[in-house]
Amino acid sequence: MTETQAALLFAALSNADRLLVLRTLVEAGPDGMKAGGIATQIGASPSRASFHLAALSDAGLVKRERQSRSQTYRIDFDQIGGLMRFLLEDCCKGNATLKTCCGSN
Amino acid sequence: MTETQAALLFAALSNADRLLVLRTLVEAGPDGMKAGGIATQIGASPSRASFHLAALSDAGLVKRERQSRSQTYRIDFDQIGGLMRFLLEDCCKGNATLKTCCGSN
């Protein structure tokens, strides 16, 4: 992953609404959640929620699938994992202090 | 750490120049590096480097100390560690797939 790619992912995470969306989708689990439910959960208008969902989707942090009238969103951990690996291994050279943040404790 | 605090840290990381600065400071090690050296290393003008160093410093990702005429910057892993913990444990509920990204592999 290049610095530019990582920067785009960090940008996608650099908004409180979008972090709330991710947390909501983590709690929702593999079934995901419809756009309307997400909007209600994070307290945003439909268009505002849609804007942030699009940002997350563009970054590859969530996957979307139409189900009848609704649109179901699911979290995808691949990009987040790649980003953590970039930050930890590549950027920070496997710094020991950092590893303990994610390791067995 | 709140979503808003995490978002501010992610914003500080959401720029390729600033990621290059961090990488540079990781390589420099505990002695840190002077502003001029950092600017040269990342290929940015002094004022541009200073702008990004200030952003990193405001976010608490680097520490600064004046040494004679120069200003020495050092990476500080505390905030990065806190952010990784937020993302992994708090936001993603300790998701197992993610943990393997930072764990023993």
Next chain:
DNA sequence: CTTTCATTTCAACGATTCTTGAAATAATAT
């Protein structure tokens, strides 16, 4: 005390992001 060196600050500008509410689209039901 003037000069030099290292860095930051500032103002101006363009670019990007976010919000809002209205209009458009998509799928379904009547």
Next chain:
DNA sequence: ATATTATTTCAAGAATCGTTGAAATGAAAG
């Protein structure tokens, strides 16, 4: 076909971000 429901798209405007080059600051040397 028309209406209803769920969501996205769009335009407008405010706010924030990033770049540039010039000016200001801080520290040391002559």
